[in-house]
Amino acid sequence: MSLDFLAVPSVYALISFLSYTSQILFLYLEPYPLERKQLIRFNVLLVCLLISYTRSVFVDPGAVPQKKNGQEIEKEEGLEKKPGQPRKWCRKCDAAKAPRSHHCKACKRCVPKMDHHCPWTQNCVSHTTFPHFIRFLFYAVISMIYLSKFLWIRAAHLWANRDLPSYLGPNIFEMAHLFLLCVANFFTLFVLSILLIRNIWCLAVNTTTIEGWEIERHRTLVRRARHFGGFLEGPDGVQMRIQKQEFPYDIGIWKNFKQGMGTGNILSWFNPLARTPSISSGLAFEVNGFESPSLSWPPPDPDRLTRKMPKGMEGPEEAFTYRDAGLNPSEALAAFRKRQDADVVRRRKPFVQRVEAKLARKATSENLDGDLDDEEEEEEDIFGGVNGSKAEGNESGEEGWRNSEGERLKDFGVDEDVEFYDEQEDDLPLSQLLARKKKERVAAPQ
Template sequence: MGITSLNEIAVPGVYLLIFFLGYPSQVLFYYLDPAPLTRNELYISNVVLVLIFITYTKSVFVDPGTIPKSYRQDDKKEHDIAGEKRGDGVKRTKWCRKCDAAKPPRAHHCKECKRCIPKMDHHCPWTANCVSHTTFPHFIRFLFYTSCGLSWLEYLLWIRIANLWENRNMPAYLGPNPFLVAHLFATTVINSITVFALGVLFIRNVWCLLVNTTTIEGWEIERHRTLLRRARHFGGVLQSPDGTEVPIRKQEFPYDVGIWQNVKQGMGTGNPLSWFNPLAATPSLPSGLTFPTNGFEDASLSWPPPDPDRSYRRPAPSANATPFTFAESALSPQESLAAFRERQLADAVRRRKPFVQRVEAQLARDRDGDGLGDGHSIGVSEGVSEGEMSGDEEEHERGRTGEKDEEGEEAWRNSEGERLKDFGVDEEVEFYDEQEDDDVPLGELLARKRAASGTVY
């Protein structure tokens, strides 16, 4: 079943699941010993059901946000954050090639929503919506009330199951009919699986809230650790696709500013009562464009840290290339712009093979060259593939999940086997969204110049 088909049935399916677990079970309990639900139990069950429906509806239908077109011009400070000097000494800009616009910190391009989402956590297939700066409070409230409601239902179910077990030696005609037993069994199995899955998801999201880390940023943190491990064997540097050596040093995650401030930022308010209010207001979009940092790192550093494999790849110029061309001299301005866009898209990314395969290829070339090869290169390669990596890690780096070699570094997976696209991110756009200033469109460079000089044209 394709992603589109899943999106079409996921939301109605979740509503149906909530209805099935919520209402038929109340009728079921009426016919099962030890007794029907009391008035207070009915109140609790139905109030929690309403809270689940409200919070889920909010998670589905609240807009996950978009980056305003005036983002770069409206905030000079944010202009400085989006195009800042990285640890390798090269000034880079977060630029989305599909949106043709600058990206604020923590924003990512969602392949399902078809746009950049502020503080995107992941695209949830069960809400058919992004969990983002604006939807995260509603999403975590939904997980909270669902975990509470399903746990309450689990408690009521096990009371009836325990009663059946205690009276298992009684004549069958004194117990419930087969239909009621089958209904009880089906409800228990479905509820147990659902409460376990959502409980784990709720705990994970609470942890992310406390440390102010999104799911995607967790992937980036693990990626950074992998690069640090690799760089230790190459004197603290790794090569970019064009051969430039990029220094790799440990960089702390900048957005963890303390538990209280993290929770206030994630929930959109510091009022604990509002955290549990299903009708609480959605966080404002502007607050999702700038984020305070903890100051552990130099202000010139940005997140994610430098990654040599994320740089924009351009093919080497041809020996017969000329600095000028007149092939499009007869085109209209609109046609010239369209041709320019096509050339930008044609300037495709040259994917690189996974790291271990590149090291092994270099090792093979060294050995074929003189029988011994460069001692440093071989020692480093063997140290990476044998000394540092365990068998599982090396197999993981080789692509044990069946990924094709040509998918390169954007196909890198974390320890849980996840890659960027598993979070709903447009992987190729996201992985290669760092551009040097000479790769940024001319109009954007002119806009920066005007913003810096304060000149109005």
């Protein structure tokens, strides 16, 4: 049984413990209770914190619109495809993906400008919820800094009077309460401060957490390609040229802040009751123009492509072999569907295993003349991240690639099977295109 449903109540309990039980404790600790102005300021910060957290939990993270009455609504929602502009297709939603959207495994839909699925809000941090989430972090950090001041004054007073008889000071329960408050406040403030700084940086450069992973992945591919003359091997031995591609959505600090917070009004950035950005504003984004509009983000990745040649068709002698001759019709149909499901994405060996095999062949051909040592030194940089060893099971394949912090796409709540092997809309298999046409004809009004 999952304990995820306890995450949000636990956060509310931690806020209550740090904020309200501390105010009660301060009534009994020297040198003095909180002054009226201190109480007002502290509780105003707490109200802002609670409102921001509640909105980050309950505000809808949004969804990419699909169809309405059998007709495309992409034009009215800003999703209309421009000539020469690539667009990706989500196999689970059976719909076009908006730029910067990702399929969330928990929300079971494509979320506009998805940053990550937060386990502590049980909600996606997305285009609509990001302003509330960063306000929650801001007010949490400011409130705990203010609380740290109160705790420090009382802890310092106790230390200064440590030689006095114990009956003149707080009892054991008050001491334990003060100690727990100090420890919980310190560690929570440390973690949330790092998270706040990281999110402000992402806001300034207009990247999401997932896009940061994609940027590091692209840099790794560029390093790999440089080692192999600018090319990497794609499915069925196709050589794909890999070139450095600039991140397209960084349009300047001021515009980045306006876009991320949903407004250019600085006062609204700190208003916990500020309006939630509309979903339609998260379906298309301004780009910096450094790259051609025909290029998509994330950049081309040979390991995200599927093989074009069906399994079992590599040789002419196998092309027309009837494998189900001994099965009855129902068993043959079940076997066909099993092969069909297994063939949705035709994965290949991990890059590391392919390179190791190539280096081994090269070492054999060169009779181990010592040149391999230099390549071994470069191996970690070529592979990138922390995935430079043989992987098995769930960790195998390039969908198991990890960045320098050891994170995979699934660690951000993304459905890896859908996201890593999403497809260009123009390259959809014929069967999917025919199924879409049939669905549109059925759904079309008579």
